[in-house]
Every structure is written in C-alpha cells, then in structure tokens.
Amino acid sequence: MSTRTVVEGAYVATVDPEGREFATGHLVVDDSRIVAVGAGAAPTWAVEGLADPATAVSSERRDAPVVTERVDARGHLLTPGLINTHHHLYQWLTRGIAQDSILFDWLVALYPTWARIDEDLVAAGAAASMAVLARSGCTTVADHHYVFPQGSGDILGGIVRSAGTVGVRLHGTRGSMDLGRSQGGLPPDFAVETTSAALEASAEAVAKYHDPSPDAKVQIAIAPCSPFSVTGDLLREAAVLGRQLGVRLHTHGSETIEEDAFCQERFGKTPTQYLEDLGWLGDDVWMAHSVHLDEHAIARFGATGTGTAHCPSSNARLAAGIAPIPQLLAAGAPVGLGVDGSASNESGQLGTEIRQAVLMNRLRAGADGFSVRDGLRIATIGGARVLGRQTDLGSLEVGKLADLALWRIDGVEFAGIADPVATLGLAAMPPLAGLWVGGERVVDEGSLTLADEQELAREAGRASAELLARV
Numbered sequence: 001m002s003t004r005t006v007v008e009g010a011y012v013a014t015v016d017p018e019g020r021e022f023a024t025g026h027l028v029v030d031d032s033r034i035v036a037v038g039a040g041a042a043p044t045w046a047v048e049g050l051a052d053p054a055t056a057v058s059s060e061r062r063d064a065p066v067v068t069e070r071v072d073a074r075g076h077l078l079t080p081g082l083i084n085t086h087h088h089l090y091q092w093l094t095r096g097i098a099q100d101s102i103l104f105d106w107l108v109a110l111y112p113t114w115a116r117i118d119e120d121l122v123a124a125g126a127a128a129s130m131a132v133l134a135r136s137g138c139t140t141v142a143d144h145h146y147v148f149p150q151g152s153g154d155i156l157g158g159i160v161r162s163a164g165t166v167g168v169r170l171h172g173t174r175g176s177m178d179l180g181r182s183q184g185g186l187p188p189d190f191a192v193e194t195t196s197a198a199l200e201a202s203a204e205a206v207a208k209y210h211d212p213s214p215d216a217k218v219q220i221a222i223a224p225c226s227p228f229s230v231t232g233d234l235l236r237e238a239a240v241l242g243r244q245l246g247v248r249l250h251t252h253g254s255e256t257i258e259e260d261a262f263c264q265e266r267f268g269k270t271p272t273q274y275l276e277d278l279g280w281l282g283d284d285v286w287m288a289h290s291v292h293l294d295e296h297a298i299a300r301f302g303a304t305g306t307g308t309a310h311c312p313s314s315n316a317r318l319a320a321g322i323a324p325i326p327q328l329l330a331a332g333a334p335v336g337l338g339v340d341g342s343a344s345n346e347s348g349q350l351g352t353e354i355r356q357a358v359l360m361n362r363l364r365a366g367a368d369g370f371s372v373r374d375g376l377r378i379a380t381i382g383g384a385r386v387l388g389r390q391t392d393l394g395s396l397e398v399g400k401l402a403d404l405a406l407w408r409i410d411g412v413e414f415a416g417i418a419d420p421v422a423t424l425g426l427a428a429m430p431p432l433a434g435l436w437v438g439g440e441r442v443v444d445e446g447s448l449t450l451a452d453e454q455e456l457a458r459e460a461g462r463a464s465a466e467l468l469a470r471v
Contacts (some may be wrong), residue, residue, distance in 0.1 A: 003067050004049065005029040005439060006042045010073035010406065011420040014396040015080055015380045019373065021421075027078060029402040030066075032215060032438040037396050075410030076433055077420045079376060080395050081139025081403035083383030084350045086250075086288040086309035088341030089126035089143045089159060090117055093464040095346045103256045103318045104228075107186055110343060115191040116470040119153030121463040127162035128460035129348055131448055133339070134168055136349035136429065137405040139437045141168050142309070142338070142387060144250060144288065146175025146225040147191060148201070156205050160218055167442035167450045169216070169403070171387050173223035173250050174205035178234045184266065186228045195234045198224070199241055206245050214392050215401065215438065219247070226252040227271055228262050232278055239279035248388055251280065253287035256320045260292050272297035281306045286386045288338065290328065291321040298324060302331025307386035310378060312356040313347070314340030325357070325378070326365040336383030337375075351429040354379050358425045372425025406434040 005028070012025035014037060028036035028046040035052055036043060045052055049066040091114075098109040126143070133141055141163065148155060156172055163170035176198035179185030185192070193201075202222045210220035222242040224230040235251070242249045254260065254271045263271045272293065275281065283305030290308040293301070301308065310325050328335050337357060342348045354375040361370035384394025392401045407430040409423045414430065417423055423430050435443035442449055 002031050003069070003439065004046065005069050005071065005402070005436065006046050007071045007073050007078060007404070007406065008042050010076045010078040011409075012037065012078045012396065013376065013421055015377055016395045016397050025078070027396060027404070029404075029436070029439045032402055034396060034398055034400050034402050037398060071406070071434065073406060073433075075408065077407040077409050077423060077430065078396070079137075079405050079407070079424070080380040080393070081405050081435065081437065082137045082350045082379045083140040083336060083387065083394060084133060084138050084339055085142045085286065085307075085336030085383045085386045086311055086338030086340055087129070087133075087141060087143045088145065088343070089129045089141070089162075090114070090122045090145060090147070091341035091343035092125035092129040092348065092460060093117075093121060093467050094343045097343065101318070102258070103320060104186060104258050106318060106344065111187050111191050113467060113471050114147045115149055115188065116467060117147060117149065117152060117155070119155050119158040121467050122155050123158030123162050124459040124463035126159045127165050127451070128456045129342055130163060130166040130168055131451065131453060131456050132348040133350055134166055134435055134443055134448065135432055135446060136351035137407070137432055137435060138350040139168055139403040139405070139435060140171065140383070140387070140389070140393060142171040142173070142250070144173050144175050144223050144225075146177055146223065148176070148193065149191070156209065160209055163218065165451050166448065167437055167440065169437060170218045171221065172209065172218065173221040174202040175223040175225050176202065176234060176238070177225045177229040179229050179231050183231075192229070195231060195237070198234055199237055202238065203241060203245065206247055210247060212246065217438075221248040221250045223250040226255075226259070227274060228259060235275070235278045235280060243284065249280065249282075249285045251275070251287060253290060254292045254297070255289035255315075256318075257292060270294065270297060272300060276300060284388070286334070286336070288340070289315065289320065289323060291315055291323045293324055293328075298327050298331050298333070301328055301333040305332075305334065307334035307336065309336050309338035309386065310357060311338040311340040311345070311353075312360040313353060314338075314344040316356075316360065317344050322360050322364045324364065325361050326369050329374070334382060334385040335378045336386035337379040349429065350379070351424065351432075354424045355426060355429070372419070372422050375425045376421060402436055402439040404434070404436040405432065407431070408433045
C-alpha cells in the first residue's frame, strides 16, 4: 500500500529553473516523491487513487491500493520547504545574553557557559530550536556544532535524535576548535581539543551518522570552527579528511572586520586567501556569513563554486555588516539562507529571514537589487545547492523529494497584497498550515505532529536553567 497527498487550489511557487508559478495549482505526492505539479486541478488518476499512467511500469503497480489525502489549499501559498544552511542549535539554551556586544566580545562572554554543555542539555535545546524552525517552514537544518567538552557524552548523537523527534532533515557537522587563548586564539584553552582528537572524532562521526543516499534524513559534514579558533594544521587536514570520506566541508569565514584584521595580522592574508591556501575553497565547501569579501574573494567564490550561508538577522544583531549577496549570486556562487545560532538570533525562525534578506540586501544593492523571489530562491533551491542536495531538494519538480511548506495567506494581514510571494518577502511571516518532509506531515496548522511542543518547551527551560547554574 502506498500513500498519496493531493494539494489543490494553492498559489504554487515551484522555484524550478524556469521560475514557474501557478495562480491556482496542484501538487501530487506519492509516498516521499513529487509525481505531479501544475496549473488547475489535479489529474483524475491522482484523485481516484490510480498510478500515473505515463509512468506506471506494471499492472501490479497500477492496481496497488493507494491511501489518498486531499488538501484544500485555496487561500494558501505552496513553496518548497525552506533550507537552513547554518545554525548552532545548542545556543537555544543561552539566548538574550551579551545583547550589545560585537562577535568577539559576545564569544568571550559565552564560551565559559558553552564549555559546560553535555549530550542531554544539547539534545533538549536542539529539539526546541528545530521545533521553532519547523514551525517557520524549515524542512532541512544544517547545524554547526563545534564545542565538545570532555566527558560530555555523544553530543552529535543527541542532535540526531532530536531531529528525528521533530521530523526534519539534519545536515549535522562535526565541528572543532584546537586554537586556545594561550596559542593566540579566541576560545579559552579548556574549551578546545587537540588536533588529532578533533580529526579522529570527525571521522568517527561520519562513519556513525552520515547517510549518503538521496533520501537521507541525516548527513554529516566536517566543520572546524573558524580561522580564529582553529589551527592551520586542523583546517588543512580536515579538508583532506572530508574529501577522502566524500563529505562536505563547512566553517565560518569573513564574518567581521575583527576576523579580517586577525587574519591580516597573524597570516598576512585575508580570510579568503588564508582559507584557499589551506584547501578551503571548492564546490564541496560552504562558509557561514561571508560578510567582508573583496572583489577578488567574490570572484574566487564564484569560480570555485564555494557556497555561502547568508545570516542577515545575526549579522545585524552582532553589527557584523551586510554580506554582498547580489554580487556573490552574480558571480555564480551558491548562496543559501541561515538563521545562525539562537544566541545571536533569538527568534530562531527561518521564514522571517526571507524578509530580512530582502530588506538588508536592498540597503546595499538598491530597491531593485534583490527581489522577494531572490529571497525565496536562496531559502530553497539556493540552500539545496549549498548543501549539495539540489538534485532532490529545493524546488517543486516531479521526481524530487516532497519537502513542502503550505502557508496560509487568506488572513487579514495579507488581504490586498497583490503578489502572494510578497507575503514571505515583504509582509509578516504567514501562518504555516502544513509542512511535509519526504511526504510526511510534520506540522499541521502551526503545530507539530510528531512531538509534544509543551514538553519540548519544558525540557529546554530545564536545560537552560541547569546549564546557567553550572557556570
């Protein structure tokens, strides 16, 4: 027996290569994959529970029983599920601290607390953070975790379990820091690992949790933290290891002017030049932030296919600056959208970042320099490209995984808005009527279907209080 979901009547923004949109459209899902999308009502075969006659390979498949759910989506906007390309899920437990600090001061204030996390606390914070992400339209979460205190348990395993609890896809990373303050780095010495331990743990994480299959719910990348918390040896060897194992590479890059000054003073290079010399540009790499890039760096990102996770709210919260996103896109570089850690973006929502990206980039590029569709594109297919999942995620096309977001736009907040896509790019974030991950509904009318939200909230509150009490 197979399951089918038929969505009809929505304004459909496919975000496919042609940018097709249907004012009144349909989408049909068989099990985990999209089998039809287009204008008007769904085809008769879909509604009647039959197989698509154009693709059925046998009478057995055509006659197999199908359980069909029909969704009346009139007054709704249907988009691909949003893809979060950069986060620090554990930071859900330390929100609202160092509110008026720039990045370096903010990190110094929070490192002593983060160095006391463990598997249980991180799992609780990650579950709450991913619940909020899901309720804001996010189906895929890239998490950059790089703090692993001794004796803290299987932190990455806790994050993986929490993703399963909520029902979202996880692109987890095994991050690391080996450059403590005594060696000229930013984190305290007690918060870092040795280079060899970090590399060994990274390989173990890939072996234990990475699923390379097209339908993967969990994939792992290798992710040394940043030029100011990681030695050149770790960066160089991590790049080699990641390519040997066939996984992607992630780090922070060019986030602040202080980082640029650190690299110029310590290495005599910009962050991009430094990272490129260590093997950290390529189409298997994505950087978080990319705020302070010169023309040479932008050109190198485009030429090498190096991706960027654009985090507009966090960059504003920490006064880091406005990333040159239109210039990166013009150069051909992949760009996705990111929330960043919840301690520097306390809302934790991805849907609101579309509007933030539109507004922030217009400050830099002008009123016509970044459209609402540009914002939706980086939040969906752009993010899929950054994570190397563009073949299966990021757009509403036949054959792709059914990761879908259905937004209610018939409320008073949106009455009179001529362009439905502008509800995401310019207006308040619409209520989420439904979210599907691989055809499974994980949000229904704004509420999680697989987890108890109140229990997640209680556990996160308990974990936050316990963590702060440890300091």
